[in-house]
Amino acid sequence: MKLAKRVKEMRESEIRKFMEVSIRPGMISFAGGLPSPHSFPIKEIERLSIKVLKNEGTMALQYGATEGVREFRRTIAKRMNKKLKIKCKEENVLITTGSQQVLDLVTKIFVDPRDLVVVEVPTYIGALCSFRNYQSKFLTVGMDSEGMKVDELESKLREMNKKKRERIKFIYSIPNFHNPKGITLSMERRKHLLEISKKYQIPILEDDPYIELRYRGKTLPTMKSMDKEGLVIYTSTFSKILSPGLRLGWVVADGELIKKLSMAKQGTDLSTNVFSQYIANEYIKTGLVDKHIPKIRKMYKKREEVMLESLEEYFPDGCEWTKPDGGMFLWVTLPKKINTKKMFNEAIKRKVAYIHGAAFCVDGSGYNEMRLNFSNQDENNIREGIKRLGNLIKKKL
Numbered sequence: 001m002k003l004a005k006r007v008k009e010m011r012e013s014e015i016r017k018f019m020e021v022s023i024r025p026g027m028i029s030f031a032g033g034l035p036s037p038h039s040f041p042i043k044e045i046e047r048l049s050i051k052v053l054k055n056e057g058t059m060a061l062q063y064g065a066t067e068g069v070r071e072f073r074r075t076i077a078k079r080m081n082k083k084l085k086i087k088c089k090e091e092n093v094l095i096t097t098g099s100q101q102v103l104d105l106v107t108k109i110f111v112d113p114r115d116l117v118v119v120e121v122p123t124y125i126g127a128l129c130s131f132r133n134y135q136s137k138f139l140t141v142g143m144d145s146e147g148m149k150v151d152e153l154e155s156k157l158r159e160m161n162k163k164k165r166e167r168i169k170f171i172y173s174i175p176n177f178h179n180p181k182g183i184t185l186s187m188e189r190r191k192h193l194l195e196i197s198k199k200y201q202i203p204i205l206e207d208d209p210y211i212e213l214r215y216r217g218k219t220l221p222t223m224k225s226m227d228k229e230g231l232v233i234y235t236s237t238f239s240k241i242l243s244p245g246l247r248l249g250w251v252v253a254d255g256e257l258i259k260k261l262s263m264a265k266q267g268t269d270l271s272t273n274v275f276s277q278y279i280a281n282e283y284i285k286t287g288l289v290d291k292h293i294p295k296i297r298k299m300y301k302k303r304e305e306v307m308l309e310s311l312e313e314y315f316p317d318g319c320e321w322t323k324p325d326g327g328m329f330l331w332v333t334l335p336k337k338i339n340t341k342k343m344f345n346e347a348i349k350r351k352v353a354y355i356h357g358a359a360f361c362v363d364g365s366g367y368n369e370m371r372l373n374f375s376n377q378d379e380n381n382i383r384e385g386i387k388r389l390g391n392l393i394k395k396k397l
């Protein structure tokens with residue numbers, strides 16, 4: 001068999017690899033990015049499924065349009081306008097199989113082999129996976145407490161020759177409660193990033209799955225809502241506020257771009273799960289989603305507080321961590337002598353799991369760092385898991 005050259009550049013996601021271990025019985029896993037199983041509104045979904053089958057069953061069980069169910073696209077466009085002040089119409093919205101598919105489709109239509117994508121270090125592993133599948137190379141930009149170091153990006157762009165700069169296809173950023181760092185891109189940096197995008201005509205892929213999971217402070221405007229050039233491609237998902245099993249995400253972009261993305265999607269899956277779209281449409285239209293989100297926020301806020309308190313209590317001096325205002329993750333930096341990848345097996349023996357930092361970093365950094373998820377475990381498990389990890393780290397020092 002002669003596989004395509006690009007297969008050589010594909011890598012198994014580190015998360016998938018570690019997930020297998022981390023779901024073993026008795027394991028306290030801070031590894032995945034899973035919502036709490038207690039957050040799923042099972043009864044409501046049961047009720048809405050019956051309603052959909054009764055009233056719209058023949059449509060909901062049929063093939064659907066590649067762009068998404070018309071009514072649902074309209075509902076999303078309305079919600080984007082109302083909630084996030086993103087000016088858009090139905091034709092600016094494409095419904096996708098999770099926002100992961102947006103990352104794939106955007107790369108599919110922008111990236112030729114060896115083109116460059118700007119990524120934060122660290123960044124979301126699933127995005128790296130999509131970018132690599134199309135043989136992208138990376139231009140890396142560091143992060144600090146205000147998110148992507150946009151100055152660093154600007155000076156890198158300035159120093160590049162024009163030919164190389166033209167190979168940059170888009171800037172990938174996770175502005176709110178970043179996965180994996182938990183950090184939020186400041187207002188000043190959002191504006192600066194938009195300026196850079198305009199100056200060099202490089203689109204921004206704004207990946208925003210966590211925006212509605214804010215536990216403190218005020219929501220900052222999305223870059224898409226401030227975009228006057230049509231250069232921002234905005235994506236979000238139902239995975240973190242309703243259910244990842246429904247596999248529903250969406251992208252908001254310029255109408256012509258939506259047409260191209262839709263063409264790319266046709267060859268991938270014809271359309272996103274139509275039944276799920278009908279259910280989610282009802283879920284929004286009946287106002288259930290806006291009753292549901294505050295409940296999840298309350299649960300995760302408490303879990304994050306417990307994790308932060310436990311880190312203070314059980315982790316030794318010399319360890320640092322981010323204190324996110326929302327989302328599902330925080331990022332821990334350990335003393336330099338500890339390699340979190342090497343420590344992983346010992347953690348597993350103590351029945352606690354995390355994802356080691358280097359997995360998120362394309363520049364080879366992150367070896368003494370780790371990502372901890374706080375949404376999936378209950379408060380007692382969080383205390384116990386952090387205690388186990390803290391004891392292990394103390395032993396290593």
Ligand SMILES: Cc1ncc(COP(=O)(O)O)c(C=O)c1O
Nearest residue numbers: 033098099100124179237239249
């Ligand atoms: C930053 C980011 N983008 C995209 C996704 C993909 O989510 P989904 O495909 O379930 O919408 C995730 C999932 O964890 C994520 O953290």
